[in-house]
Amino acid sequence: MNGKDLGPPDGLYAQPRQHFSIEASTPLAQHNQPPTQTYKYPCATIPLTQKSKPWASGWHPSLIVVGTIFLGMVVVDIIYFVYRIRYTLKTPTDPRDALGSSYSISAYPIISVIVELLCAVAMGLYAISKVFYPRVAWKPNAEQRALAAKAPVNVHICVCCCGEETEEVEVTMVKAAESLLYAGRMGYVNMECSGIWLCDDTGPSKKANATAAAGTLEKVQSDYEAVLPSSIRLSGKARPLKSAEIALAKENLARLMHGGKGKLPKQQQRMKLMVDLASNPKFDAVNFVQRYRDDPTPQVFKGVNYTIDILNHVNVEFWSTMMVSYNTTGFISCAGTNFAIKAAALRQLGPDPFPTHTVTEDFAMGMRLRAQKPPLTGIYLPVEYVSGGAPDTIRKAYRQRSRWAKGAWEMLFSKESALWYRRKSGPKNDGRNSLSFRDRISFLAPVFNVIVNATATPFLCFVPMFYILGGHFPASMTQATISLLITTLCFNLFFKYYGRPSVGVEHIVWKRSRPDPNRDVQFMAKVDAFDEDTKDGQMRVYKPRRETSSWFGFLMSEWNADQNIRCFWWLFMKVAVNSILVKLRFKARSGFKSTAGPAGEFFEGFMDVFPLTLLMLLLWACIVWGFLQFSLGATLIGPLGISMVWALYQSLPFFNQLLYVVCRVRHEPENIGCCGCYEHFGRKLFQFLYCCSFFITWAFHDG
Known part of the structure; x- marks a missing residue:
């Protein structure tokens, strides 16, 4: 060296x-290459034979339909909130008469509208990722392979x-x-x-x-x-x-x-x-x-057992939906855990290219790369470079989410964050240029989602409690209100569960087979000393093969991701409060998930889900109280029935996490023995009850 x-x-x-x-x-210039197009600053060369815009390779035909549905959702949301603010902020003076004629305005309906608006914005940001879904091929062409071999x-x-x-x-x-x-x-x-x-x-x-x-x-x-x-x-x-x-x-x-x-x-x-x-x-x-991009992110999140896992489907959804949609603009989301980056790109970030002001250095690195003028681009390669381990315990999952949430708040409050760079804040070569408006919104989305989750989830749990226990409902239930709510729910369900498993990210399986001279020649190589399991100098060809799942499996995975993210509201709320206290200098530092519990894995997991368990028991107590009111003559069809079904629906994610801890579910097969038999029985019981909650959820949606 x-x-x-x-x-x-x-x-x-x-x-x-x-x-x-x-x-x-x-040096790259010494080789015979296709003509290149050079930008003044920063220094970047892209072969003219390679399209400079990732979306120039064509769009999937379904995008026209999906884009139309997205515009329809936006229009319906606007109509809903205009009607909601103008006609439903008044609540009945008699709390037991939702259809009465005497009304008054209070703070409760106003807070409800604000929370609903936050949820609608978060849903819109997520829906955009399913609209922009180009056909970006990961397999290199002959010219790219030749250029890579020459240089x-x-x-x-x-x-x-x-x-x-x-x-x-x-x-x-x-x-x-x-x-x-x-x-x-x-x-x-x-x-x-x-x-x-x-x-x-x-x-x-x-x-x-x-x-x-x-x-x-x-x-x-x-x-x-x-x-x-x-x-x-x-x-x-x-x-x-x-x-x-x-x-x-x-x-x-x-x-x-x-x-x-x-x-x-x-x-x-x-x-x-x-x-x-x-x-x-x-x-x-x-x-x-593929190195014409500045920052490829080569990672596929694996290790998720689709039959029993309730902790990691959010990560799978991120890699299969969000990262692929970022390929439309070259947006760089992750440049930390596993990534490849050009040295030329690092040089443009100044003397200290690697951010240290946040624990989510991958997101901060992406911000610094996008803040260059013109912005550096990245691409997500849906090729299995590494097999990321999925956390299989509540404690591991909570520590992971705590780190992500803490990093989001650190990026928001830190002066070193590229979110607050100004175009003329320093010398041209210090890498401190401003982000574009679109990139700034994209990088602010994680903080916004943490805020929405920490506020909307508990509020939506308390809404049925307030009516069953106190008789206060946040809106007058008119026919127009119900119609707009049902229409909005249909749009949200479509974008929440819509996907293209056969067109989207492919989990590549390198399958050993006989050489095929007409296909995948670029992956063929003669056997060498490090190929221990092949003999006689045979040729090995590694073909990419799709792992396609059933539509039902994909649907349940998306539902799982939605259920999972609602269980972290308490964690996100703690991180938000601690981060604000640190910013106000009331605390020295904001650590990771630190819920202490007695010795033993079971008790640690139970202490992590204790706030969720308490809220679940309160919801179930309200359901029992609602049945008592119905037995005493209250009308079930109306706000009372809606609140009871609502309470049961909101309690399902908390029940599933508690069941996951009690049944001691694990991804890997357990050892044979008394403990192994208990955990095997717990896994089967968990699978059965979890599937029941899945069908109950869809029954509530249909209802």
Whole structure:
């Protein structure tokens, strides 16, 4: 790793960088390439043979219909809120007479309209993601493959170790090495200057981790010494990789390896992998021919058991809907956990490209990339580069959501956030340009969704309680009100459960089969030493195959995502309050999910869902009280019946999470024994009751 150091083009930086020194690769201009189109600033070249607009490749025909339905939803929402504000803010003076003639105005209906408006805006932002759904092909064409082979890049894969098991570290590093080897033999990677970096949390208090990491490093180096003789390095005394500091892993390692001298060359890519996410050995062959984008995000969220999981379908929905819709504009959402980025893009972000002001550094990194002029673009590659582990316990899921929510508030309050960059806030090369209005709205959406979830979910639970216990309903139930509510509900259900499983993101399965000279030739390679399970020098071809699910399975997954997000309102409310207190300097810091409970996994999970359980019991008590009122002569058809059904519907997500904890449901098969039998029975019971709640939900919708 002693290549000549390439500095930036003249005039790009007023002062030299002090964080990176990476070996040089062959300049792109020396190769015979298709004509290129060069922008003045920032420096970016895109072959003219590749369309510069992702949506230029064509739209799916159904978008015309879906777009029309979306416009219809907007029109109906406007009519509904105009009518709601003008005619339904008055409540009956007699609380038991919803159809009476004596009315008064109070704060309760006004708050109800505000909450409904917040929900409508959140639903509209989500519906847009299902309207903009282009056909973006991930498979490279012949010209892209030829260009990638003519101009191989240097690739450094950074594997971050934060105290994981030694076996996990070894598996990830081996997979990363195989990924580089395969891409190198395809001619896409400069193997002489590429390598893997192992960033660990070694230090005076973590000598055991340092010893284990060093042993893993030596083992991988010995196995791949013939092709990667000196490219795998150990970070040594890297700072602890916790919360936002994980974004500094690459800079820490670069300073240790090169003494903080030199500058970052242009013709290079970088990747970051978490230790527990092993890379697909064949992904790099796809990624490097797609490098006309500045930031590809190669990740498919897997590890979700669709029959028993109630915690992770929101993540699956994000990758299958939101990320693909971002391909229409090159919007960069995630550039943190697993991503590949051009070194040229990093150079435009100034001396310190990696954000540290928030724990959600991936979102903050995307903001900084989009804040360039013109904005840097990204693309989501629906190729399984890594298999992300899904949290299978309430505690793990709550800690994950707590980190995301905290990061959203940190981006909102931090002065370092790109949300508040101004166009002329500093020198042109410091990377602090302003975001466009569209990007600013897109990046503010996570904070907005957290606010809506933390306020709307408990309010919608208290609405039936207020009527059953106190006789107060937020609107007068006229025929026009009911008709508009039903129409709005139909539009919301359509966009909530609409999807194209056969056209959308494909979970790629690399299937071993005989070579086919007419298809997928770009994935064919001769067997080498690292292909342990193939003998006699056979050829292996890896074909992408769709994993298609049934319409019912897709529908239940979308319903699961909707039910799941409603269970985190208490967590989001705590994070919001703590973040505001930190901003007002009443608290020193806002930590992750820290609900303490007695020893034992069951009690920890139960303490996490305790507020939800309490609210569920209150809703059920109101239902019982409603039946008592009906037995005493109250009218069931009307606000009383609506409130009772409403209360039962709102309690279903909380009941499912409590049942998930009590039945001790897990993704992986359990051991044989008494405990294993109990957990097997609990899993089956959970599946049955969960399916019952699914059908009850749709019965309520139909009703």
